[in-house]
Amino acid sequence: xxxxxxxxxxxxxxxxxxxxxxxxxxxxxxxxxxxxxxxxxxxxxxxxxxxxxxxxxxxxxxxxxxxxxxxxxxxxxxxxxxxxxxxxxxxxxxxxxxxxxxxxxxxxxxxxxxxxxxxxxxxxxxxxxxxxxxxxxxxxxxxxxxxxxxxxxxxxxxxxxxxxxxxxxxxxxxxxxxxxxxxxxxxxxxxxxxxxxxxxxxxxxxxxxxxxxxxxxxxxxxxxxxxxxxxxxxxxxxxxxxxxxxxxxxxxxxxxxxxxxxxxxxxxxxxxxxxxxxxxxxxxxxxxxxxxxxx
Amino acid sequence: xxxxxxxxxxxxxxxxxxxxxxxxxxxxxxxxxxxxxxxxxxxxxxxxxxxxxxxxxxxxxxxxxxxxxxxxxxxxxxxxxxxxxxxxxxxxxxxxxxxxxxxxxxxxxxxxxxxxxxxxxxxxxxxxxxxxxxxxxxxxxxxxxxxxxxxxxxxxxxxxxxxxxxxxxxxxxxxxxxxxxxxxxxxxxxxxxxxxxxxxxxxxxxxxxxxxxxxxxxxxxxxxxxxxxxxxxxxxxxxxxxxxxxxxxxxxxxxxxxxxxxxxxxxxxxxxxxxxxxxxxxxxxxxxxxxxxxx
DNA sequence: CCACCTCTGTGCATATATGCACACAAGCTT
DNA sequence: AAGCTTGTGTGCATATATGCACAGAGGTGG
Numbered sequence: 006x007x008x009x010x011x012x013x014x015x016x017x018x019x020x021x022x023x024x025x026x027x028x029x030x031x032x033x034x035x036x037x038x039x040x041x042x043x044x045x046x047x048x049x050x051x052x053x054x055x056x057x058x059x060x061x062x063x064x065x066x067x068x069x070x071x072x073x074x075x076x077x078x079x080x081x082x083x084x085x086x087x088x089x090x091x092x093x094x095x096x097x098x099x100x101x102x103x104x105x106x107x108x109x110x111x112x113x114x115x116x117x118x119x120x121x122x123x124x125x126x127x128x129x130x131x132x133x134x135x136x137x138x139x140x141x142x143x144x145x146x147x148x149x150x151x152x153x154x155x156x157x158x159x160x161x162x163x164x165x166x167x168x169x170x171x172x173x174x175x176x177x178x179x180x181x182x183x184x185x186x187x188x189x190x191x192x193x194x195x196x197x198x199x200x201x202x203x204x205x206x207x208x209x210x211x212x213x214x215x216x217x218x219x220x221x222x223x224x225x226x227x228x229x230x231x232x233x234x235x236x237x238x239x240x241x242x243x244x245x246x247x248x249x250x251x252x253x254x255x256x257x258x259x260x261x262x263x264x265x266x267x268x269x270x271x272x273x274x275x276x277x278x279x280x281x282x283x284x285x286x287x288x289x290x291x292x293x294x295x296x297x298x299x300x
Numbered sequence: 301x302x303x304x305x306x307x308x309x310x311x312x313x314x315x316x317x318x319x320x321x322x323x324x325x326x327x328x329x330x331x332x333x334x335x336x337x338x339x340x341x342x343x344x345x346x347x348x349x350x351x352x353x354x355x356x357x358x359x360x361x362x363x364x365x366x367x368x369x370x371x372x373x374x375x376x377x378x379x380x381x382x383x384x385x386x387x388x389x390x391x392x393x394x395x396x397x398x399x400x401x402x403x404x405x406x407x408x409x410x411x412x413x414x415x416x417x418x419x420x421x422x423x424x425x426x427x428x429x430x431x432x433x434x435x436x437x438x439x440x441x442x443x444x445x446x447x448x449x450x451x452x453x454x455x456x457x458x459x460x461x462x463x464x465x466x467x468x469x470x471x472x473x474x475x476x477x478x479x480x481x482x483x484x485x486x487x488x489x490x491x492x493x494x495x496x497x498x499x500x501x502x503x504x505x506x507x508x509x510x511x512x513x514x515x516x517x518x519x520x521x522x523x524x525x526x527x528x529x530x531x532x533x534x535x536x537x538x539x540x541x542x543x544x545x546x547x548x549x550x551x552x553x554x555x556x557x558x559x560x561x562x563x564x565x566x567x568x569x570x571x572x573x574x575x576x577x578x579x580x581x582x583x584x585x586x587x588x589x590x591x592x593x594x595x
Numbered sequence: 596c597c598a599c600c601t602c603t604g605t606g607c608a609t610a611t612a613t614g615c616a617c618a619c620a621a622g623c624t625t
Numbered sequence: 626a627a628g629c630t631t632g633t634g635t636g637c638a639t640a641t642a643t644g645c646a647c648a649g650a651g652g653t654g655g
Contacts, residue, residue, distance in 0.1 A: 008383035012307035015379075028632055037614045042634070054386050055573055058439035061621040061633060067439050068395060069386045076382040080375050084310075087371045088303035091349050091364045100363060144353035144362050278350055323602055332644045337604065339642095356602060356651040 014048040017041055018056055019077030022070055026063040095282045099127035102284045105146035108134040109208070109230025110271075112250045114150065117295035121288055128284055134229075141276040147285055149274040150292070153207040156272055162280045164289070166271040167296040171210055171247045173260035178240035180258055186243075189264055192217075196224040196242035204228045209267035210245030249299060271296065309343040312336055313351055314372035317365055321358040390577045394422035397579045400441035403429040404503070404525025405566075407545045409445065412590035416583055423579055429524075436571040442580055444569040445587070448502040451567055457575045459584070461566040462591040466505055466542045468555035473535035475553055481538075484559055487512075491519040491537035499523045504562035505540025544594060566591065 009015055020030040021041060031038035045064075049056050056070035066074055094100055106114060111134060118130055139145040142160055156163050175185065179196075186192050197218050200211040208230065214223060224242040227233045237244040238254050245267065251257050273292055279285050304310055315325040316336060326333035340359075344351050351365035361369055389395055401409060406429060413425055434440040437455060451458050470480065474491075481487050492513050495506040503525065509518060519537040522528045532539040533549050540562065546552050568587055574580050 008386075009379050012311040012375075012379075016307040026632065027634095038632080039615085039634075040613055043612080052383070052386055054390065055439075058437075059633075060438060061619090061631090063632070065439065068389060072382060072385055072389070076378050080307075080378060083371050083374060084304050084307075087367060088347070090367055091303075091347055094363060094367070095349065142353070143355055144350075144360065321602065322604095333602080334604075334645085335643055354603075356649095358602070 008052055010051065011044075011048075014044045014051075015073070015077055015080070017044040018048055018070070018073060019081065021045060021057065021064050022066045022074040022077070025065070097127075098125045098283050098287060100284065101129045101131060102148070102288060103131050103133060103146040104148045104150070104288065105133040105135060105139045106150040107152065107230060109233070109247075109250075110150055110152070111231055112234070112253060113247070114292075117291050120295065121291045124291065125284075125287055128287075130288075134231075141274065141279075147275065147279045147282075148288055148292075151272045151274055152269045155270065156274050160277045162275045162277055164273040164293070166273045166292065167299055169247050169249065169269050169271055171245050171267045171269065172251075172262045173243055173265055174237055174246050174251045174257040175243045175260050176238050176240045176254075177256050177258060179237075179242065182240065185258065186260060189261065192243070192261070193219065193222065195222065197222055198225045198227070198233050198236045198242040198244035199223050200230065200233065201226045201228045208245075209269055213245070213265075213267065303347055305346065306339075306343075309339045309346075310368070310372055310375070312339040313343055313365070313368060314376065316340060316352065316359050317361045317369040317372070320360070392422075393420045393578050393582060395579065396424045396426060397443070397583060398426050398428060398441040399443045399445070399583070400428040400430060400434045401445040402447065402525065404528070404542075404545075405445055405447070406526055407529070407548060408542070412586050415590065416586045419586065420579075420582055423582075425583075429526075436569065436574075442570065442574045443583055443587075446567045446569055447564045448567075450565065451569050455572045457570050457572055459568040459588070461568045461588065462594055464542050464544065464564050464566055464594075466540050466562045466564065467546075467557045468538050468560055469532055469541050469546045469552040470538045470555050471533050471535045471549075472551050472553060474532075474537065477535065480553065481555060484556065487538075487556070488514065488517070490517065492517055493520045493522070493528050493531045493537040493539035494518050495525065495528065496521045496523045503540075504564055508540070508560075508562065 017030065017034065020033055021027060024030050024033060027038045027041045027045075031041045034041070045057065052069070054069040055067050056073055057064040057066055104114070104118075111132070114132065118132065121128070122130060133139060133146055138151070139149065141147070141149060142158075150166070152169070155165075175183075183195060186195055197214055199214040199218075200208060202215075225233075225236050227236060233244055234246055234250055234254070236242070237246065238256060243260055246257070251259075273289060275285055275289065312325065312329065315328055316322060319325050319328060322333045322336045322340075326336045329336070340352065347364070349364045350362050351368055352359040352361055399409075399413075406427070409427065413427065416423070417425060428434060428441055433446070434444065436442070436444060437453075445461070447464070450460075470478075478490060481490055492509055494509040494513075495503060497510075520528075520531050522531060528539055529541055529545055529549070531537070532541065533551060538555055541552070546554075568584060570580055570584065
């Protein structure tokens with residue numbers, strides 16, 4: 006049913022129709038004129054129609070060939086558009102840009118994201134919050150902001166953004182109810198908000214809870230770290246937060262900051278194939294500038 | 301500058317984008333999946349862009365691939381239209397139809413042409429009057445009506461239409477002026493209308509004039525036989541006409557019809573490549589029916 | 596958690612298409 | 626007219642792309 010098994014034949018026939026001779030088409034396509042001849046023969050055989058009138062001085066289109074010429078020239082135009090569109094999508098600042106991070110970082114990313122949106126309104130920024138690391142090499146995301154040990158995967162380009170410091174916080178409503186612990190030992194009697202086992206295993210605070218706080222004292226375990234901060238604000242318990250996140254909630258009081266602190270590295274990760282594109286570069290610039298101003 | 305050197309790569313990439321896997325695309329295209337892989341690799345290299353995210357379970361389009369998919373699907377549609385349009389142009393009764401004959405036959409062809417126009421108004425009939433025989437194999441014409449010996453060229457399909465009989469005619473104004481010849485000898489004193497030497501050499505009457513009538517008696521030589529008939533009607537001289545042509549001019553009187561008559565075969569010629577098409581068949585039917593009714 | 600299955604990816608032999616050389620045909624020029 | 630130029634068409638050697646077999650990767654289901 007499919008008459009055009011080889012689209013290249015179409016291009017060859019189109020070139021002949023446009024230039025009028027096999028030789029000219031062959032030169033233009035940088036192939037031998039006999040190849041042009043054979044491709045046209047095979048196409049005509051496949052279509053069951055003569056496309057050209059053979060003339061010793063050149064090829065002249067038949068009515069069928071005229072139709073083919075019209076269609077092929079449209080196709081050629083589309084292809085020109087497509088090729089410019091494809092190269093432009095790499096160099097122009099427009100289209101979708103996918104960023105991924107863990108939900109706990111959303112509070113920190115919202116500000117640079119806003120900055121980026123204002124700088125490049127043509128780009129539709131999509132932030133994907135996901136516990137499981139999306140695969141940049143599968144195109145699931147273009148840029149990732151990750152915490153913990155330095156990612157080390159082939160074809161990933163990793164840049165160090167900052168070192169974030171976290172500490173314990175409690176809301177004033179919690180302190181009013183339970184008091185504020187003054188020593189590490191006193192913590193054992195308090196309630197804590199932590200993460201669900203298996204999720205966010207690499208958050209240092211979660212690991213510390215598992216190690217030093219009895220299971221019974223952990224009032225709430227949430228899978229998303231952003232939910233943890235809200236729970237702490239609402240007074241469900243004491244919890245570990247990045248200082249920069251805690252700053253956003255004036256109600257929160259520091260707890261034993263001189264005694265307890267956790268450091269975690271933040272990495273900016275891109276895939277080598279998308280790293281050089283304008284969009285990715287622009288976002289990386291904004292993110293690096295933002296995190297540099299934090300410290 | 302031309303990114304798409306091989307349009308077939310586009311078709312292959314399109315199939316992969318549509319079906320999602322190399323294997324499925326390979327099966328659909330009836331080629332090996334490794335070939336599909338290589339063509340996509342080469343296309344991506346040529347474009348300088350990733351079109352697919354390689355996944356062990358299949359190929360997923362990137363943004364560039366999405367654009368390619370959109371363009372290619374449009375192309376695919378156009379191609380479907382084109383292929384149906386091409387086959388339809390053979391089986392449908394529409395479009396141009398080129399007929400060629402010598403000008404002297406126009407009077408005879410006008411009637412069947414009218415019939416054909418009424419039967420198939422979608423077809424634009426173009427009658428090319430030309431002394432030199434147009435080449436059907438070059439697509440200069442689709443149907444030819446020819447007189448004289450049976451055409452014998454390769455790939456030409458020749459059908460016998462009729463045997464036409466011609467005789468001498470004179471207008472009443474000529475007869476009034478010069479009288480009507482009663483014997484063959486009496487003709488020598490009369491004026492004649494004939495053809496220009498070199499043109500229409502195969503018209504039997506013209507040959508007869510050259511052989512039997514003194515050069516000085518030939519009042520007018522015309523290159524177009526249709527002009528000859530008008531000259532005879534206007535009384536410039538005696539001339540040979542097909543009986544069917546002469547019938548159209550009531551003023552004309554037959555001259556020595558029992559003594560002189562010329563027979564010529566009329567042939568319907570088409571090229572083997574266009575002969576089976578609906579348009580050509582339709583015209584051939586009309587012409588054959590018309591000429592059958594003449595005798 | 597492991598075995599299975601599908602799909603991708605690679606070296607190698609072969610089949611297919613390309614290029615080349617030459618012959619031929621037809622305008623164009625002188 | 627006759628040579629010259631340009632372009633088409635064909636047999637043959639080679640280069641190129643295809644198919645094949647097998648390895649590997651990665652997800653799926655028991």
